[in-house]
Amino acid sequence: MKKTLEQSVSGLVFLQGTVNDLQEFLADYFPQFHLVKDRSLGRPASIKDSIMQPFMNVMKTHPEQVTFLRDDFEKFAKDHVKLRVLTGPFKDYEGYIVRIDRDRQLVFDFGGRAVAIRGVHKEDFEVVEE
Known part of the structure; x- marks a missing residue:
């Protein structure tokens, strides 16, 4: 038996701009497409540039x-302590260190979707006081 890793989400395109401008652009030029909703907020997902840039760099390299996860981000809060990354490209990201496929990964909220990143567990963290 051989394990094969494949992309878990396809067809996502990230756009930069205000929600209204992007919705108008899509309606005018690509009416078959729409902005993805933030599951927890029920409105179009919006991701801060400080979060998006490191994510795009990892996606390129x-x-x-x-890995985009199917479960809601809130599911990972159970039995995990929320942490803030202090070092590396994902500095200031907040999420949970979760074991996925026998590997400790950082699971964080990315526009209302849970995303896991491998190799971040080696960074320094602090507990987020809520």
Whole structure:
């Protein structure tokens, strides 16, 4: 038996701009497409540039390190302590260290979707006081 890793989400395109401008652009030029909704907020997903840039860099250089998860981000809060990354490209990201496929990965909220990143567990963390 051989395990094969494949992308878990396809067809996502990330756009930069205000929600209204992007919705108008899509309606005018690509009416068959729409903005993805943030599951927890029920409105179009919006991702801060400070979160998006490191994510895009990893997607360009090491896309195999990123996995879009099917479960809601809130599911990972159970039995895990929320942490903030203090070092590395994902500095200031907040999420949970979760064992997925026998590997400890950082699971964080990315526009209302849970995303796991491999190789981040080696960074320094602090507990997020809520």
